[in-house]
Amino acid sequence: GxxxxxxxxxxxxxxxxxxxxxxxxxxxxxxxxxxxxxxxxxxxxxxxxxxxxxxxxxxxxxxxxxxxxxxxxxxxxxFSHQDEAIARANDTEFGLAGYVFTENLDRAFNVADQLATGLVGINQGVPSNAAAPFGGVKQSGLGREGSSEGLEEYQEIRYYNLALRPTT
The missing domain is CATH 3.40.309.10 (Aldehyde Dehydrogenase; Chain A, domain 2)
Known part of the structure; x- marks a missing residue:
């Protein structure tokens, strides 16, 4: 509706x-x-x-x-083994978000570290947050939006190197 x-x-x-x-x-x-x-x-x-x-x-x-x-x-x-689950999750050209559901915190971060995604939800289905960077990897996009990382996407960084006196 x-x-x-x-x-x-x-x-x-x-x-x-x-x-x-x-x-x-x-x-x-x-x-x-x-x-x-x-x-x-x-x-x-x-x-x-x-x-x-x-x-x-x-x-x-x-x-x-x-x-x-x-x-x-x-x-x-x-799946039968954790490595099989990770391989299946990464066997795609896309990589916006991945999810890990477990009561074991070490396993959660171990799996999350191996997922080829821009975001990982751990024990939740909605990993995005307006204050956090949002974006994917592979064919799911380049760069980030949201947070300070997202603002950097709109900036042109310029560098000045100043000598107090002209050098010859």
């Missing part, structure tokens, strides 16, 4: 092309063997909406596992 209306927990995606793209990602994943738990399509009412969607057993070769989703889709992949 309208993201500004009281009681609405999920607003629209950016436009109708995004709805079509999200539906295509779900179709590709299920065709490759993912299990659709809930959602997976656009509701029948007008607007650029897509249902909250959960897919389980998403295969590594699904487009969903290798894309920036920018929509309400959670793609679950299972």
């Amino acid at each position: 309208n993201g500004l209306a009281p009681g609405v927990g999920l607003g629209p995606v950016i436009d109708h092309n995004a709805v079509t793209r999200l539906a295509g990602l779900v179709q590709d994943a299920t065709r490759r063997g993912a299990h659709l738990v809930t959602g997976g399509s656009a509701p029948s009412h007008p607007g650029s909406f897509f249902e909250a969607t959960l897919l389980d057993h998403v295969p590594a070769d699904a487009d969903l596992a290798r894309s920036e989703i920018f929509g309400p889709i959670a793609a679950i992949q299972r």
